[in-house]
Amino acid sequence: MQNQPTSMNQQVQQNKMVQSNQMPKQLSHGGHEVFDLHEVLSGMINVLDQYMMFRVYVKDQELLAILDRQYAFILEQYNITCECFTTGSKPSRSTGLYKMNQSNDFIYGLKPTQPKKPNQSINDIKDQGISGHMLGLIKSTASLLTMTSVEVTNPVVRRVLADNVPNFIEMAYEISLYQNKHQYYQVPQLSPQDMMQMTQSFVPFTGQPQMPNPGQNMQH
Numbered sequence: 001m002q003n004q005p006t007s008m009n010q011q012v013q014q015n016k017m018v019q020s021n022q023m024p025k026q027l028s029h030g031g032h033e034v035f036d037l038h039e040v041l042s043g044m045i046n047v048l049d050q051y052m053m054f055r056v057y058v059k060d061q062e063l064l065a066i067l068d069r070q071y072a073f074i075l076e077q078y079n080i081t082c083e084c085f086t087t088g089s090k091p092s093r094s095t096g097l098y099k100m101n102q103s104n105d106f107i108y109g110l111k112p113t114q115p116k117k118p119n120q121s122i123n124d125i126k127d128q129g130i131s132g133h134m135l136g137l138i139k140s141t142a143s144l145l146t147m148t149s150v151e152v153t154n155p156v157v158r159r160v161l162a163d164n165v166p167n168f169i170e171m172a173y174e175i176s177l178y179q180n181k182h183q184y185y186q187v188p189q190l191s192p193q194d195m196m197q198m199t200q201s202f203v204p205f206t207g208q209p210q211m212p213n214p215g216q217n218m219q220h
Contacts, residue, residue: 036148037085037157043144044078047137054134060127065101066178067134070171073098077164084156091156095163100174107180108189128184135175135185142168 051071058064076096083091119125142165149161179185190198 033152033154033157036151037081040144040148040161041078041082041085043141044074044081047074047141048078050133050137054130057125057130058127063127063131063178066174069101070098070134070138070174073167073171077167081157081160081164084154084160088154089156091160095160096167098167098170100170100177102174102177102181104177106177106187108187110186110188111183113183113186128179128182131175131179131184135172135179138168138172138175142172 051067080091145161145165149158152158176185
């Protein structure tokens with residue numbers, strides 16, 4: 001009789017095991033997934049709100065165009081993510097593809113600039129700082145989407161998050177190109193000799209790998 005409670009507990013646990021195709025789609029989310037999606041959606045709102053606040057301080061029309069274009073795209077992706085998370089089903093429109101207007105040409109090398117320091121007042125806020133804040137927000141969101149997507153159980157939500165990772169990478173790249181063009185984001189390089197040594201430190205693998213048999217190490 002002492003084993004009866006244990007058996008009953010095991011039976012209760014087994015009865016709670018339900019496959020995703022046996023439950024309503026709006027409930028087909030793991031517990032960890034639910035918390036992560038709340039963080040993702042809250043993070044998107046945070047980016048949108050801060051972009052709205054940044055707009056007041058932007059002076060350069062090129063940066064303003066980037067901000068407005070990215071805001072509109074992120075808002076659309078927020079709505080798509082919110083929809084599929086709520087319904088658990090394919091959203092009414094597909095995930096978009098963000099296309100930047102910047103060229104891919106980086107300027108290499110360092111140019112002397114004034115040392116940076118915290119702003120003394122709100123009047124010191126400039127396009128350099130705003131673009132830096134934008135880049136930080138987009139980079140952190142790209143990381144959050146990546147970490148979340150690998151732990152999502154709902155296949156639709158998982159795909160929406162994964163599809164947006166390259167979009168946020170593209171937006172971050174666009175901002176970094178803008179910053180580089182204005183010497184806000186300078187790119188140093190190694191000497192040609194060091195560069196050649198570092199880039200040639202690895203070679204492709206050729207031949208056939210000799211994989212051990214399963215359990216081979218257990219025989220010794």
